[in-house]
Structures are given as structure tokens and as C-alpha cells.
Amino acid sequence: VIIHKTQLYEDKPDVILTSYILEDSPSFLNGGRRPAVIVCPGGAYLYCGEREGEPVALRFAAMGYHAFLLRYSTYARSRADAMFLPADPPVNPDSVYPAPMRDIGKAFLLLHENARRWLIDTDRIAVCGFSAGGHNCAMYAVNWDKPVISQYFGQPPEKFRPAAAILGYPITDYHLQLAAKLDEAGKALFQLANIAYFGTKTPTREQLDLASPYRHISKSTPPVFLWATSADELVPVQQTAQMAAELAWAGVPFEVHIFEGGRHAMSLADQASASSRTQVDDKVAKWVDLAAAWLKTRFALPLPE
């Protein structure tokens, strides 16, 4: 695997795409192109978390897909920086909608530009996000063919088409999210998250509608794999259930796995993505195999007999 980091914009040193490109040889695909997965970690639009980053990208690389870790626009540079923010910090225009979603579009353009060199099958690029990163991927999945992406970049929508979206404990309904009964830490987190993503502590109804991807599902929404835990106390699981129902109404193929146990942000739920034992759960960890099986129905490598 060849790893390199690309800064997506000259003036944004923190928006970085880390590529995990699988090297080809006659022992593998012999010039054939591989599908790719772009991973978006969570972090409440305040930072991009480590636990949902490289360990996840490596997992997709281990499945035989090129993997890309996208550190999209967030309020602060790191989790450490985000933890020392005052309660009411100034707006950072770089992290406000639609910047984080457009970063995914920018990553798609980079993959298309380098498709021949990296042997990427650009018809099969998936996005995979967690929590706020799941929200960002869900927003992208319902907006990739809208002017907010393609017109902004002046490129045809085909260059932005995701072939699948894998969403872990995502925010999909900002109305439900902001009405949720959270503890004090959760409330404080979302006050900051609102400043990061909406540029205000008190987003308007219109802002919340726009940022609720379940409302914008259409025939151009790619197939979706959703997973979450019913015990999630930060992002209520009703959002995942509602998103599933809306995908069904729209006729978009989908799969959903809601595990009973497990707190918010389980990531892979195994030791590779954990900083404590509460982040390890054998039952929740099954989502990875389920997602791999689901993805393989669309992303099977082009192997000869």
C-alpha cells in the first residue's frame, strides 16, 4: 500500500486526503481497476477523530479496495484544540455548511483525476462516515448531483457520483438531533457543533431542514448501508430508523443494522479503533463484516475465472 497525503486546497492546510493506494501487479489485478472508499471520521464538525480514521481506512484497504481518509473542514484542527474552546467561540467560516460536504466533492475530483495512475474504478467509489462524518456523507449522498456541488466546481455531476454510502450512527435529522435530551456535556458539544456547522448557536428551521438528509432522498441517492446502536445517548437512533423508512419510501436499496448495546462512536468496535474497553464489543463489531458482504455485491473485484 502506498500512502500519501494531499492538501485539497492551497489555503486550507487542515483539509487533507490521505490515500492508501493498493499497488497492482500481475499477481493481483494485472492492470484492472479497483473500487475505492472515502472515509469521513466523526467529531461534531469540531475536528476529525482519529478512532474513525486510519483504522477504518486500513479495514477497507484490507478488503481489497483503495482507501482514502478525508480530513474535511472542521472548526478546530484537532480533538485537543476542540476541547479547549470557550462556550461561545467566534464563527469559523471555513467549517460552515456547505464546506464539509464540498470537501467530499473535491476528493471525488482528485480520485477522477488520478484514476488512471492509481487504477481506480471511478464508477465504484463509496463514502463511509461516522457520526458527523456520517452526516457529511449522507448530505453528500443526497446533494452530489445538485448545483451546490457540481455547479460550484464547474464539473459535470458524473464526476461526483458516489456508488454507495456507509453511514455509522449518523445524524440524519437535525430537528430530532437538536430536540434530543442530552446530558450537559452533550448539550455543550452540540452548542459548539452548531457554531461550527451552521455558524450560529441557534440555526433556523430552514437551516435544519437543509441539513437533514432524510428529507432530501431521491432516485439519485446511492444505495445506503446504515448502522447504529440503540443505546447511543448522543445521536438518538430514531434518526437511523427514520432514514431507513425514507429510503424504503423512495425505493433506494438499503441495509440497516441497529445493535442493542454500545455507546456512541464505537467505530470498528474492536481493539484496532479503541482507546478503552468500552469501545470494544464483539456484537457491534459485526457491522464491519456485514458492510463488507453488502459492499461486495456491488464492489466485487474484476477477477478472471
Next chain:
Amino acid sequence: VIIHKTQLYEDKPDVILTSYILEDSPSFLNGGRRPAVIVCPGGAYLYCGEREGEPVALRFAAMGYHAFLLRYSTYARSRADAMFLPADPPVNPDSVYPAPMRDIGKAFLLLHENARRWLIDTDRIAVCGFSAGGHNCAMYAVNWDKPVISQYFGQPPEKFRPAAAILGYPITDYHLQLAAKLDEAGKALFQLANIAYFGTKTPTREQLDLASPYRHISKSTPPVFLWATSADELVPVQQTAQMAAELAWAGVPFEVHIFEGGRHAMSLADQASASSRTQVDDKVAKWVDLAAAWLKTRFALPLPE
């Protein structure tokens, strides 16, 4: 395993509980009591299907639980009989609500009566149903402590308490079900199913409300494991998504697995429950292992160190 059949009512020769009792010995639990699972097959309240019967009961027996197959009250005696019904047959009062749900209550009483002899842990009896059988189990799960069960039998509610419910592609919202766009065969089936369960082709709004278990979830609803397939063309999967959301609102522990592929009535989705290859699907078959892992968190056998 000791298998025997019990006719639950003298005057109803078709309502039969088949018991698969695991024999104890010092090599096993040495007098310890085992949890039990009562299985309710589907069949649109017209019959109890074979594919969701014994193969499922054997699977739970193979997990170490006593298993019971309940042939609850249905319109016809068999699938073969149901297939030759006229379009508008007379009402069979035996299969009309709440008879099928009460049959589960009757089975609970039988398990409690024989608990010592069969070494059943009566605090840990689960119900597991599919399609109409999933509806029947869901109805039971939200009604077991209501007068419609306990007052009818003149027994305290404790004797009817289910410890868990496992529901496969269940009907949980009869309004959604009867509004679904079905093909001609599906429409004809539900016309008969309505006569079987409601005693009329055109149930009232009140009847549909009463028969929609998602509306009656409460704190006394046991933990629920739901599974379905998004490609189900007979029982739209929105019902499962909605049930999940309502369980979350009520704070009832639950787990949900919606697989993308697979038609209605996959049962175990393996060769043990199939009459054709379309009823076999390795991905869908994972529900059994997921359900076993979920059940084990509550139903672990009382093994010494």
C-alpha cells in the same frame, strides 16, 4: 430431545403446541432450568407455514433452549386448504382476533404448568414469529399484561410475561400494510387474511389501530429483535423501521437488522427451511447468528465455572 404434541383446547383440533424438550443429565445442566422459545410461523392467519415451523424450532433447540412450535388459530387447517379458498369465504370465528394472540397465552400457561417437569426457566421464555406469526408475537408482546389475556384466562399477568420477542418481517402497522401497493396475488391474499383475522374484508379504523402493535408499545413490552429485508414486496419494510423508532421512543431495548436482498418469507434463509433456491441467501441467513448472540445476553444457560 423429546418431542410431543399437545392440543391446547379440546374443541380446537388445529391449535397444537409441539414441544422440543432438551433432556437434562449430569452431563448438561444437572437439574438446572433452561430458557425456552415459542415459535409462531407465518401464513397470513390462513394457515401456519411449515417453512417457519420445525426448522426454526430445531435451530433454537440447537442453541440449548427448549423450543415450542405453536400452531395458533388460523382460518384453514393447512396451506393446501388455504390455497383453494373462494375469494369471499365465510368468517371462521376461531381465527378472528384476539384468538391467535390468546393461543400464545395458553402456551405460556402450559409451559408454566410443566416448568418443573420440563426444567423450564419461566422467567426466560421468548416468542419468535414470522410475518403474520411475527404480528401475532408483536401483538402478544404489547398485550400480555392486558385484560384481553390475563383476565380472559383468570391468571395473574406474571404467568404470561415474555422475556424477549424475535420478529421476522412482521406486520406491525396494519394501516401501512393495507395501504401497500401489492400485486394481484398479494391483494387477494390480504383480502382473505382480513376475513381470517378481522372477520371482514374491510376492517374499521379502530380494528386496524388495535391490530397495529407499534401503537401499543409500553414499558412492559419486552426487548425486541427485529429483522426484515428491504426487498420484501409483501410486507413493506417501513413497518419494521417504524417499529424500531417507536421502541426507541419508549426506551424498550431492541436490535434491528434489515438486509437489502431477499424476498418475503426467507425464514432461516438456509437450506433447512427452503423449498427453492430463492429462499436461500447467505447474507440474510446471518440473522440467525445475530439473534442467537442477542438472545444469549439474556438467555445464557446457568453453567457453573
